[in-house]
Amino acid sequence: MDRQDCQHLLAALGEYIDGTLDEELCREIEKHMAECENCRVVVDTLRKTIYLYRVEAQEESLPQEVRHRLLARLELEG
Amino acid sequence: MNESEKFPSFSLEALRRRDRQEMSRLVEAFSGVVYRLGMKMLGDPQDAEDVLQSTFLKVFEALPTFEGRSSLSTWIYRIAMNEALMILRRRRPEVGLALEEGNDEDDEPLSKPQALVDWCCLPENELLSGEARRVLDEAIRKLPEKLRTVFILRDIEGLSTEETAEALGLSETNVKTRLLRARLRLREMLSEYYGERVKESGLYG
Incomplete structure (x- = not known):
């Protein structure tokens, strides 16, 4: 991650991953990644990081007893 | 998908006159996400439950003054985040002070990624093992508060940039x-753990 191109990629990475970067810049990034293994790894592991947090969070559910206590506190049971 | 489209729509008028059925619908729709936000922010079930209860008490109390400039969901996220931050500051008062001093690093250059092991090849059951989940939770709690709040709303809850900006x-x-x-900090922290797993598995190099 020492080259000038890598630094450019880093700054645009957020928008690239979110798919909001303009097309021309995307093409530049993809061209750079084809030649730069380090940047490819950073992009892939960054995407995977976000993915893992999403998957993990989807599995977190509200425990029944917590739900009951909430409804009781709000006087909404029954 | 826009955040407001992920939730059913509600009658503000019914909520304001404290219609029990509409209030219950609102609680059913949002209690899961508010609890999750509390867990991710504070990492403790009791604290998360406190966030959950105080958020809904505030929501119902403040509904008459809700002007509908942001969507109802963004407004609820904002209240929930404020409740979580309040608990955090009560627990660690120095955090609040540090924030007020404005130790903002938004203008600092991004630090270069250090970890360069490709761990994407690890099987899913290893990426999401019990131990890995603990690493994920620990990493998110190590993020500075102002980065954690943004990451939770954008990447975990899926709010848009605009909605996150509004909520915070x-x-x-x-x-x-x-x-x-x-994202970059979390990637570094996860890479430390998963990088080791890759080396152990012999998939590296």
């Missing part, structure tokens, strides 16, 4: 910068 009272540019910083 930040500019969209700040949301984008902080989100990238949060």
